[in-house]
Amino acid sequence: MFTLSSLGIVIFQVIIIIVLAPLLSGIIKKIKAFFQIRKGPGIFQPYYDIAKLMRKDSVVSENVSWIFHAAPVISFAAVLTAGLLIPIYISDMPFGFAGDLIAVVYLLALARFFTALASLDAGSSFGGMGGSREMFVASMVEPALMLSIFAIALNVGSTNLSFISQAVSSMGLSAVSPYHILAFVALFIIAIAETGRIPVDNPATHLELTMIHEAMILEYSGKQLAIVELGAMMKQLLVFSLLANIFFPWGIASEISAAGIAVALAVFLIKIIILGAGMAIVETSTAKWRLFRLPDLLSVSLMLSFLAIVSFIIVRGV
Amino acid sequence: MEEIVFGSGIMQLLIALILVSTFMILGSTRLYSCVRAFGMQSFLLACVAGIVAFSTGKTDIYIVAFLTLAIKAALIPYIFIYIIREIKVKREIDLYVNISPSLIIGGILVVISYYLIRSINLITELSSFALSASMSLVSIGLFIMISRKKAIMQMLGILIMENGLFLGAISLTYGMPLLVELGIFFDVLIGVLIMGILIFRINRTFETIDTDMLKTLIG
Numbered sequence: 001m002f003t004l005s006s007l008g009i010v011i012f013q014v015i016i017i018i019v020l021a022p023l024l025s026g027i028i029k030k031i032k033a034f035f036q037i038r039k040g041p042g043i044f045q046p047y048y049d050i051a052k053l054m055r056k057d058s059v060v061s062e063n064v065s066w067i068f069h070a071a072p073v074i075s076f077a078a079v080l081t082a083g084l085l086i087p088i089y090i091s092d093m094p095f096g097f098a099g100d101l102i103a104v105v106y107l108l109a110l111a112r113f114f115t116a117l118a119s120l121d122a123g124s125s126f127g128g129m130g131g132s133r134e135m136f137v138a139s140m141v142e143p144a145l146m147l148s149i150f151a152i153a154l155n156v157g158s159t160n161l162s163f164i165s166q167a168v169s170s171m172g173l174s175a176v177s178p179y180h181i182l183a184f185v186a187l188f189i190i191a192i193a194e195t196g197r198i199p200v201d202n203p204a205t206h207l208e209l210t211m212i213h214e215a216m217i218l219e220y221s222g223k224q225l226a227i228v229e230l231g232a233m234m235k236q237l238l239v240f241s242l243l244a245n246i247f248f249p250w251g252i253a254s255e256i257s258a259a260g261i262a263v264a265l266a267v268f269l270i271k272i273i274i275l276g277a278g279m280a281i282v283e284t285s286t287a288k289w290r291l292f293r294l295p296d297l298l299s300v301s302l303m304l305s306f307l308a309i310v311s312f313i314i315v316r317g318v
Numbered sequence: 319m320e321e322i323v324f325g326s327g328i329m330q331l332l333i334a335l336i337l338v339s340t341f342m343i344l345g346s347t348r349l350y351s352c353v354r355a356f357g358m359q360s361f362l363l364a365c366v367a368g369i370v371a372f373s374t375g376k377t378d379i380y381i382v383a384f385l386t387l388a389i390k391a392a393l394i395p396y397i398f399i400y401i402i403r404e405i406k407v408k409r410e411i412d413l414y415v416n417i418s419p420s421l422i423i424g425g426i427l428v429v430i431s432y433y434l435i436r437s438i439n440l441i442t443e444l445s446s447f448a449l450s451a452s453m454s455l456v457s458i459g460l461f462i463m464i465s466r467k468k469a470i471m472q473m474l475g476i477l478i479m480e481n482g483l484f485l486g487a488i489s490l491t492y493g494m495p496l497l498v499e500l501g502i503f504f505d506v507l508i509g510v511l512i513m514g515i516l517i518f519r520i521n522r523t524f525e526t527i528d529t530d531m532l533k534t535l536i537g
Contacts, residue, residue: 176327295417299421311334
């Protein structure tokens with residue numbers, strides 16, 4: 001079952017996730033700058049930032065426990081493990097037997113849990129604020145995330161992400177159904193919340209009244225900050241590839257061949273750039289929402305994914 | 319009556335989008351975005367009527383589709399925006415039930431309407447989606463009427479109910495006779511005008527269109 005070629009697939013997947021994640025972040029920043037009629041930093045700026053942080057020393061509060069040191073590594077590892085379960089360029093993931101979409105949701109939750117724990121560890125007031133806000137948002141994001149992918153899982157009859165991706169891509173255009181669209185819109189709203197973008201969180205500011213993710217990682221510096229930042233970018237890439245390869249997996253390679261993989265990678269890049277552009281449009285055209293209005297937005301998403309499942313039941317007449 | 323139209327993929331997509339636009343009205347706190355979502359809903363409804371007309375080839379359904387587009391998707395939203403601008407009302411709507419609970423109640427209403435429709439055993443499963451969507455539009459419209467304070471939102475609620483009835487009629491019988499349809503359109507238009515004038519009067523007498531205030535006596 002576990003051959004040399006599947007080992008190759010896994011290693012290639014890890015490399016792709018780590019290499020593409022900062023690029024996606026840079027591209028979104030560039031598109032955002034375009035809409036705001038600015039020049040903006042180059043698309044490779046996140047690489048330079050991470051390289052710079054890697055060369056610096058960490059300054060750590062003397063009050064922190066081991067959790068503060070372990071949390072970035074645990075979060076990074078959890079996100080990367082989730083990445084091994086999500087099809088990116090090839091639909092047949094070798095680790096597909098090890099976990100399905102529920103494992104992905106909980107691996108992301110594990111990463112979030114440790115980041116929130118570390119934010120409390122240093123005992124700064126901003127950290128605690130960020131941690132509680134993050135958990136507040138997460139309590140609404142997680143059920144909606146599960147429900148929206150369940151709508152698709154119901155359609156193909158499996159919760160295995162590789163299987164879903166294969167099944168939807170073999171269905172072709174007939175896969176586009178009411179529940180497909182509803183679940184996609186729901187997951188897009190979730191993606192905004194998960195990647196910390198504007199109606200929910202603002203990735204570009206450290207204003208204490210609004211920040212969520214930035215408040216949590218305020219105590220980190222140097223190499224640890226580099227790992228945390230890279231982990232956040234990877235999470236963003238994974239959420240985008242969930243959107244791209246669960247709902248529109250057309251073009252993904254189904255078996256190992258150099259040409260197929262090259263095409264799949266190119267298609268994947270185009271898909272995530274389109275999604276990133278959509279995200280940038282949302283971010284430039286809306287204002288940051290008040291924290292206590294966020295449940296409204298997230299319950300829209302929850303309701304849409306619920307509607308997706310209900311309309312699946314109605315249309316199929318189960 | 320053949321069931322091909324309402325089973326087709328594009329029709330199901332349109333009906334799902336109509337449901338989404340209803341939830342957009344339920345989920346927004348701004349008057350303008352409610353009116354915009356209503357316009358979108360009516361536009362989608364006109365598309366549904368257009369497809370039914372195309373597949374059955376009846377000219378009077380074409381006329382109905384065109385009238386939906388002209389009156390419900392263009393004229394009525396314009397009247398709404400005119401009223402909002404003229405009486406300089408505060409742009410946020412006031413609620414008896416908050417946004418998140420209203421959305422959840424909306425979802426429950428959709429499920430209830432589905433089960434009600436399913437218990438009527440005379441339709442095939444293809445048009446049951448359209449019919450339960452129409453039923454949920456009616457019940458969500460009613461819910462909007464009782465859970466919003468502004469008189470404008472109550473006007474919008476009754477129009478959503480009317481849209482639901484229209485969707486139900488067109489999905490069950492491919493539209494009522496043209497004369498009846500024309501009568502309904504005329505009724506809706508006159509109703510909107512009268513309600514608009516009423517809102518102007520309420521606003522002039524009470525200096526608010528918050529229906530909560532109508533309970534207080536003014537001598």
